[in-house]
Amino acid sequence: MNLQIVMLLGQDGVTNGAIYALLALSILLVFTVTRILLIPQGEFVSFAALTMAAMQSGTPVRMGWLLVALALAAVALDLYDAARGKGRWRPRGAALAMLAYAAAVTALTGLVPLDKAGVAVQALLTVALVVPLGPLLYRVFYQPIAAAHSLVLLIVSIAVHVVLVGAGLLMFGPEGARTEPFSEEGLSIGMVTLNSQTLWVVAVSLLLIVLLYAFFERTLYGKALRAAAVNRLGAELVGISPEIAGKASFGLAALIGGLSGILIAPITTIYFDSGFIISLKGFVGAIIGGMASYPVAALGALFIGQAESFSTFWASSYKEVIVFTLILPVLLWRSLSHKGAEDEE
Amino acid sequence: MFGRRFAYSLLFSALMVGTAHVQVAQAQVKVGVVTSSTGPIALVGIPQKNSVPLLPTTVAGKSVQYITLDDASDPTATVSAFKKLITEEKVDAIIGPSGSPNAMGVIQFAAEAGVPMLAPVGTAAVVLPMNDQKKWVFKTTQNDDLIAAALIEHMAKTGITSVGFVGTADPYGDNWLKVFSEQAAKQNIKVVASERFQRQDTSLTAQSLKIIAANPQAVLIAAPGSSSVLPQTTLVDQGFRGKFYQTHGAALPDFLKLGGRKVEGTILAASLMLVLDQVGDNHPSKKVASDYVAAYEKANGSKPATFGANVFDAGLLLERAIPVALKSGEPGSPAFRSALRDALEQVKELPATQGVYNLTPADHSGFDERGRELITVSKGTWTLVK
Numbered sequence: 001m002n003l004q005i006v007m008l009l010g011q012d013g014v015t016n017g018a019i020y021a022l023l024a025l026s027i028l029l030v031f032t033v034t035r036i037l038l039i040p041q042g043e044f045v046s047f048a049a050l051t052m053a054a055m056q057s058g059t060p061v062r063m064g065w066l067l068v069a070l071a072l073a074a075v076a077l078d079l080y081d082a083a084r085g086k087g088r089w090r091p092r093g094a095a096l097a098m099l100a101y102a103a104a105v106t107a108l109t110g111l112v113p114l115d116k117a118g119v120a121v122q123a124l125l126t127v128a129l130v131v132p133l134g135p136l137l138y139r140v141f142y143q144p145i146a147a148a149h150s151l152v153l154l155i156v157s158i159a160v161h162v163v164l165v166g167a168g169l170l171m172f173g174p175e176g177a178r179t180e181p182f183s184e185e186g187l188s189i190g191m192v193t194l195n196s197q198t199l200w201v202v203a204v205s206l207l208l209i210v211l212l213y214a215f216f217e218r219t220l221y222g223k224a225l226r227a228a229a230v231n232r233l234g235a236e237l238v239g240i241s242p243e244i245a246g247k248a249s250f251g252l253a254a255l256i257g258g259l260s261g262i263l264i265a266p267i268t269t270i271y272f273d274s275g276f277i278i279s280l281k282g283f284v285g286a287i288i289g290g291m292a293s294y295p296v297a298a299l300g301a302l303f304i305g306q307a308e309s310f311s312t313f314w315a316s317s318y319k320e321v322i323v324f325t326l327i328l329p330v331l332l333w334r335s336l337s338h339k340g341a342e343d344e345e
Numbered sequence: 346m347f348g349r350r351f352a353y354s355l356l357f358s359a360l361m362v363g364t365a366h367v368q369v370a371q372a373q374v375k376v377g378v379v380t381s382s383t384g385p386i387a388l389v390g391i392p393q394k395n396s397v398p399l400l401p402t403t404v405a406g407k408s409v410q411y412i413t414l415d416d417a418s419d420p421t422a423t424v425s426a427f428k429k430l431i432t433e434e435k436v437d438a439i440i441g442p443s444g445s446p447n448a449m450g451v452i453q454f455a456a457e458a459g460v461p462m463l464a465p466v467g468t469a470a471v472v473l474p475m476n477d478q479k480k481w482v483f484k485t486t487q488n489d490d491l492i493a494a495a496l497i498e499h500m501a502k503t504g505i506t507s508v509g510f511v512g513t514a515d516p517y518g519d520n521w522l523k524v525f526s527e528q529a530a531k532q533n534i535k536v537v538a539s540e541r542f543q544r545q546d547t548s549l550t551a552q553s554l555k556i557i558a559a560n561p562q563a564v565l566i567a568a569p570g571s572s573s574v575l576p577q578t579t580l581v582d583q584g585f586r587g588k589f590y591q592t593h594g595a596a597l598p599d600f601l602k603l604g605g606r607k608v609e610g611t612i613l614a615a616s617l618m619l620v621l622d623q624v625g626d627n628h629p630s631k632k633v634a635s636d637y638v639a640a641y642e643k644a645n646g647s648k649p650a651t652f653g654a655n656v657f658d659a660g661l662l663l664e665r666a667i668p669v670a671l672k673s674g675e676p677g678s679p680a681f682r683s684a685l686r687d688a689l690e691q692v693k694e695l696p697a698t699q700g701v702y703n704l705t706p707a708d709h710s711g712f713d714e715r716g717r718e719l720i721t722v723s724k725g726t727w728t729l730v731k
Contacts, residue, residue: 005554005558008550008554008583009550009551009554011550012548012550012551015548016547016548019547057602166383169383169387173388173391174386174387174388174389174390174391175388175570175571175599176570176571176572176574176599176603177603178574178603264547267547267548268546268547268548268575269571269572269574269575269603271544271545271571273385273545274545274547277543277545278547309548309550309551310551312542312548312550312551312552313551313552313554313555316514316540316541316542316551316552316555317514317541319543320543
């Protein structure tokens with residue numbers, strides 16, 4: 001093991017760790033605002049990667065149909081609520097607008113030849129397809145049971161994850177796919193060549209983290225979300241809608257997941273069911289942060305990336321065992337140092 | 346009084362018709378098919394499920410009914426599917442399942458019920474070592490050692506003495522490492538590094554670095570489906586310039602699509618399906634395989650992966666064995682199933698899509714060197730090594 005190998009492994013760990021950090025942040029965001037453990041977070045990643053790959057290979061992009069189906073379900077749920085007298089009788093424009101949007105994007109991806117459109121356009125369209133998935137999932141699956149026990153929410157999360165993996169198999173097929181790299185050049189520093197994709201991943205991750213920070217510190221919506229995370233009842237009393245907060249946090253999670261998918265797709269082969277294991281590592285990062293602290297979660301995720309990279313080098317057969325065993329000492333330490341501090345539920 | 350007698354006779358005749366009807370139903374051969382058309386190994390199961398409509402529907406005047414179930418790649422679901430087929434549907438034979446772990450788990454149930462099982466799976470462990478349970482199992486894929494022998498022969502011929510191994514951390518990779526190391530040792534080829542990975546791994550940098558550090562002349566990658574691509578592209582990206590060998594697991598169109606320029610020159614051994622148009626017309630399998638590929642393409646709009654052909658071959662084996670077994674009993678009876686098993690064991694010189702079957706009581710896979718071709722990637726297409 002020489003310096004060059006250490007540098008290469010480190011670079012690999014940083015690339016994966018940055019992705020895990022993004023996912024850790026979005027899992028944490030959704031959990032603090034809605035108490036939902038977002039198991040389907042990984043599906044945003046794999047769906048974005050596979051949608052992008054489908055665009056580049058010229059195969060039909062079927063992602064839009066999932067949006068249309070979910071938007072239809074959302075409209076039906078609104079109608080059902082109204083019929084039972086629970087909802088307000090004024091027309092719910094949001095669900096209909098979402099349906100129109102889903103239909104428009106589906107038509108666009110179906111009619112325009114996208115394989116020659118260029119990476120930027122493809123990436124934009126992919127984001128446009130993946131982000132609405134977040135609020136729609138919240139509306140259809142979680143909003144009707146928003147007040148339920150967090151264990152129920154977790155079980156629903158697992159169910160949604162399983163359903164989405166099945167939908168992924170239908171939409172993208174069983175084979176893996178990979179997209180073209182954004183650029184071929186690397187950056188040489190001394191004897192180590194930095195992969196251009198690594199630079200992209202790190203740059204976009206940093207940018208996203210800065211933007212998220214600015215959003216939560218400087219904007220009214222961001223502050224409202226933070227308020228909902230700190231105390232849900234209090235936030236509701238001062239007029240912050242829990243529905244909007246839930247949808248916004250799911251939308252952000254989908255955006256982060258989608259961008260991660262676009263970033264990771266040129267590095268590796270993504271399958272319809274790859275998302276889960278990626279987001280699971282983000283989840284480990286979030287646990288290291290105690291499901292509460294953003295900076296610690298991000299650092300934890302970066303650490304997971306490094307641990308994964310180096311443990312693969314030493315014992316590739318036991319890599320997952322090593323990575324997921326790391327969670328044990330952290331949990332032990334947390335349970336010893338935080339006596340009874342997490343009794344909110 | 347007359348009325349009541351009339352009613353009885355009506356009831357009696359109705360019963361007679363009923364039993365007659367049951368006898369008609371038994372006159373057809375029932376075959377269960379279990380595939381993993383959803384779940385992690387769906388890439389194997391989907392072409393297999395799509396091949397079922399192409400299987401023979403009439404054999405020796407009897408109609409053959411196929412009952413297809415999906416096990417979602419879950420070994421537990423495979424067991425319940427098998428039990429359902431055996432106890433409720435009373436099938437005469439079962440084709441499937443798709444995955445090696447799934448197959449290992451159901452052998453005992455097929456053997457206890459005395460139902461021949463034709464497994465289109467990769468691992469040789471389902472038929473080796475032969476015992477009282479495994480004698481009910483037939484395997485419609487080439488054994489790993491047959492493929493490995495072809496690769497090792499090529500290595501020895503081109504003067505390769507050190508090989509790095511990258512395989513999946515599952516039974517497929519395990520068995521390949523075992524079979525390959527044993528055979529390679531006999532030819533004085535050393536396995537200098539062996540690394541494992543998971544199909545869903547996002548990075549193989551660490552494994553490749555370790556392989557490169559060991560500095561082998563060639564690398565053998567043993568992974569099923571498109572997961573065989575990432576190790577090779579990573580190694581090329583990191584500057585490995587040796588020869589690449591792949592197993593029959595890589596023998597599918599996506600390998601070329603995902604690998605692009607980086608898989609140029611790869612050597613692999615697989616059935617003739619990849620290079621049908623380059624194989625001589627005298628190859629006994631050429632016509633069967635071309636017909637199958639054409640029929641599959643017509644029905645599904647795409648070329649089949651070899652996994653589908655393994656199921657089709659199971660149908661061909663049954664087509665050969667059912668007429669013999671019919672002499673010993675009616676379909677649906679234990680005598681028929683047992684005779685079917687004996688008949689399958691006696692199949693000789695049956696040309697199928699993957700090669701020529703010669704089954705014996707000791708060898709329930711039955712391929713010889715006609716079941717493999719040495720293939721390379723040249724200018725982005727599969728090319729037969731002459």
